[in-house]
Amino acid sequence: MNIGTRKILDRSFTAVGIGSIIVMAIALMIVVVPIVTNGIGAVFFTGTIEHRKMLLNEFRRGDSENLSSEVASSERYRANVYNMLTGFEAELETMAPEKKAEYKGKYSQVRSALQALLGPLPGDSAPMLTRSKYGQTRWEKAEEKLHDLLYESKWDNSNPDVMSKEYFVNRAIGFEGTSLVKLFPYVKDNLEKMLLPEFTVYWGFITDSSVDSHFFGGIWPEIQGTFFLAIGAMLFAFPLGVVAAVYFTEYAKPGFLNSMLRSANSTLAGVPSIVFGMFGLAFFINTLKVSESKSVIAGALTLAIMILPTIIRSAEEAILAVPKTYREASLSLGSTKWNTIMTVILPAALPGILTGGVISLGRAAGETAPIIFTAAVSVGSAIGLADVFSSPTPALSWNIYNLASEHEAASQIRHVQYGMVLALVSIVLLLNLSAIVVRARVSKKLKG
Amino acid sequence: MTVDAKDVSESAPVQKATRDIYLPPERKKISGGDTTHISAKEFSIYYGEFEAVKRVSADILSKYVTAIIGPSGCGKSTFLRSINRMNDLIPSCHTTGALLFDGEDVYGKFTDEVLLRKKVGMVFQKPNPFPKSIFDNIAYGPRLHGMNDKKKLMEIVERSLRKAAIWDEVCDRLDKNALGLSGGQQQRLCVARTLAVEPEVLLLDEPTSALDPKATAKIEDLIQELRGSYTIMIVTHNMQQASRVSDSTMFFYEGVLVEHASTAQLFTNPKDPMTEDYITGRFS
Numbered sequence A: 001m002n003i004g005t006r007k008i009l010d011r012s013f014t015a016v017g018i019g020s021i022i023v024m025a026i027a028l029m030i031v032v033v034p035i036v037t038n039g040i041g042a043v044f045f046t047g048t049i050e051h052r053k054m055l056l057n058e059f060r061r062g063d064s065e066n067l068s069s070e071v072a073s074s075e076r077y078r079a080n081v082y083n084m085l086t087g088f089e090a091e092l093e094t095m096a097p098e099k100k101a102e103y104k105g106k107y108s109q110v111r112s113a114l115q116a117l118l119g120p121l122p123g124d125s126a127p128m129l130t131r132s133k134y135g136q137t138r139w140e141k142a143e144e145k146l147h148d149l150l151y152e153s154k155w156d157n158s159n160p161d162v163m164s165k166e167y168f169v170n171r172a173i174g175f176e177g178t179s180l181v182k183l184f185p186y187v188k189d190n191l192e193k194m195l196l197p198e199f200t201v202y203w204g205f206i207t208d209s210s211v212d213s214h215f216f217g218g219i220w221p222e223i224q225g226t227f228f229l230a231i232g233a234m235l236f237a238f239p240l241g242v243v244a245a246v247y248f249t250e251y252a253k254p255g256f257l258n259s260m261l262r263s264a265n266s267t268l269a270g271v272p273s274i275v276f277g278m279f280g281l282a283f284f285i286n287t288l289k290v291s292e293s294k295s296v297i298a299g300a301l302t303l304a305i306m307i308l309p310t311i312i313r314s315a316e317e318a319i320l321a322v323p324k325t326y327r328e329a330s331l332s333l334g335s336t337k338w339n340t341i342m343t344v345i346l347p348a349a350l351p352g353i354l355t356g357g358v359i360s361l362g363r364a365a366g367e368t369a370p371i372i373f374t375a376a377v378s379v380g381s382a383i384g385l386a387d388v389f390s391s392p393t394p395a396l397s398w399n400i401y402n403l404a405s406e407h408e409a410a411s412q413i414r415h416v417q418y419g420m421v422l423a424l425v426s427i428v429l430l431l432n433l434s435a436i437v438v439r440a441r442v443s444k445k446l447k448g
Numbered sequence B: 001m002t003v004d005a006k007d008v009s010e011s012a013p014v015q016k017a018t019r020d021i022y023l024p025p026e027r028k029k030i031s032g033g034d035t036t037h038i039s040a041k042e043f044s045i046y047y048g049e050f051e052a053v054k055r056v057s058a059d060i061l062s063k064y065v066t067a068i069i070g071p072s073g074c075g076k077s078t079f080l081r082s083i084n085r086m087n088d089l090i091p092s093c094h095t096t097g098a099l100l101f102d103g104e105d106v107y108g109k110f111t112d113e114v115l116l117r118k119k120v121g122m123v124f125q126k127p128n129p130f131p132k133s134i135f136d137n138i139a140y141g142p143r144l145h146g147m148n149d150k151k152k153l154m155e156i157v158e159r160s161l162r163k164a165a166i167w168d169e170v171c172d173r174l175d176k177n178a179l180g181l182s183g184g185q186q187q188r189l190c191v192a193r194t195l196a197v198e199p200e201v202l203l204l205d206e207p208t209s210a211l212d213p214k215a216t217a218k219i220e221d222l223i224q225e226l227r228g229s230y231t232i233m234i235v236t237h238n239m240q241q242a243s244r245v246s247d248s249t250m251f252f253y254e255g256v257l258v259e260h261a262s263t264a265q266l267f268t269n270p271k272d273p274m275t276e277d278y279i280t281g282r283f284s
């Protein structure tokens, strides 16, 4: 091959390499950017007075004096709304029956849109659900609800050949000629004064429990559950895995049984995680009865079984990578095999073993399927350390799925979903970063 | 426990042939160095079917330096590593015949190879300090054998490093990682580490082949220093080195011990034509 061809080959390979890295980076950005921006919105956002009321009532947090003066100022503007409502209700009574019926339907829509925006209105019975006790707590949501108040959404299905199309009708037009027509421009112009939006930093999103299935509050139970499950899995899998790796590398005699065990281990590493979930239910809960039903311990054990093969394999590799000369040096000094393993081989293999361990920890934190049947509940409070043997726990991975797909009001709590995703991604990332740091530090110590 | 420190006088009486090898009239006798320390009798070593060392019979006198020379692959390392049973690490390796250490069978049924290795220290071809501090490297052996007193450990470390002629170079950085030392220093550290266990025998397998000439000279000086205190066996492919440092020399060829004679005689007046061919460089 002449120099020219070689150069062209080298260049084109470089170009392809750089190109694929750029594509990867773009794909990563497309995934990560919305997660980060939306997730951060769970903590940093423009909160309304409703958010501050909620914090004071549900979490006893905030300055009650300051809040009551805010409430007073907000109520001054809200009073006009209430007056318009009572005025229109009086007007309704004077109408002819069929007209009254027509307006009553439209009016109740207006009322519920207002309830969503501002919270319970005078004359409402005390709401049962916490979510109905407050208006919109986030300003961007309030703007959406304002739109719902101002415009009625209708569906155009005149043409049966195409999908129906949504279109909006100005509600004010429906109330032309009544006193309520003034309400719409008033709310539109004075919404800020009624809701008093201000920039809010809500760290409680990380440290609070949720209120009314994630309508308000934070995700601490999920974060804690994730840690309990991942660390619990590690407590079982790490020692067991390292011992197994030592057995495989140092003690096992080559032979049929040994190669069977090894290939079983490799196969296990490739089993889909849902299978581990089913196994965990069948074995740990139904057969061993480690707990009555779902519990942290059952989930941790299931996750442990799932990550065990990876830990064994990485520990094996780390041990095999220890130079043979260390072993020889130790044995030649009159060390026993056991001592050699404990004082020379394992310390030298430690960076590799730890790396494998922490990566497995990240995997245990992120997996959903193994805990569905064994440990996870959709909504719950943070459990104490003593309850791990009997109680299930919410966990980030499972609740992300649950909130996105099974929650009855999934579309209203997007910020919580993104917040959870960001929390989980951060935890896994942090674990992997710490693995890198630990590895670097231990290797540096070993290399001198 | 069979390989125990016996009263040396109880050991097998030194054969006249052995005495001739180590104590030709012109050489000065080393005090206490007139007992057979290691003795091979029709000793063979196999890797599976392959006989790497063939029916070797030889006596090694204590406190003297014995060199093993021969072309590469002739079984020098295999023979050396059989003395402290490092060959046990190779599953296919087995032996026939007898190898006696202080009159006890090294491959006897009840021999404790861990105790044996404590008495028969080894330094390898490539310096292999542990990735630990210099202090911890030297203290590794004593700690293994139950020494935990900090002050005594320090004494042992200093004594061993001094014996290995490296104390002056490392005394101000005992807590530094041993891998930071130069190759020659690392090798002397390995000698010190072996000495810290207070062995009776020192096996050196081409200890200078990975070192530069200056470091090699230091190791050779060190061997001269240690001569008379330890029974030393050194494998080398460098014949000058063998003639410089050893009292007697064994020449191996294809697993056979061709000639074992006093170093002076082997290099000036070899009995076997094969030895002569080798030392005159007709093959290597």
Ligand SMILES: Nc1ncnc2c1ncn2[C@@H]1O[C@H](COP(=O)(O)OP(=O)(O)O)[C@@H](O)[C@H]1O
Pocket (backbone or CB within 6 Å): B047, B050, B052, B070, B071, B072, B073, B074, B075, B076, B077, B078, B079, B090
């Ligand atoms: N682990 C082993 N397995 C099988 N054969 C080996 C092994 N180690 C060495 N041998 C063989 O034994 C013979 C002697 O090797 P060795 O003692 O290392 O030679 P030397 O040290 O004299 O160069 C060589 O033929 C080598 O191929």
Ligand SMILES: [Mg+2]
Pocket (backbone or CB within 6 Å): B076, B077, B078
């Ligand atoms: Mg060799």
